[in-house]
Amino acid sequence: MASKTITVGVGIPMIVVGALMAWLWAPIEGIFQNQVELIGSTIGILGVVFFISGLFYSKEPVLH
Numbered sequence: 001m002a003s004k005t006i007t008v009g010v011g012i013p014m015i016v017v018g019a020l021m022a023w024l025w026a027p028i029e030g031i032f033q034n035q036v037e038l039i040g041s042t043i044g045i046l047g048v049v050f051f052i053s054g055l056f057y058s059k060e061p062v063l064h
Contacts, residue, residue: 008054012047
């Protein structure tokens with residue numbers, strides 16, 4: 001059972017923000033272009049990780 005909260009609420013927005021930073025904001029920057037691309041790419045990659053982990057998330061019953 002997938003978690004829509006993790007997948008849609010965290011993963012997809014992080015992918016979108018990372019892509020926008022790497023593709024739109026980085027070319028505008030002069031000196032800090034490489035750093036902005038790195039941060040944007042890192043956010044996008046973490047978004048993909050959260051997206052995939054949200055697909056595989058399932059609640060397990062706690063055994064006492």
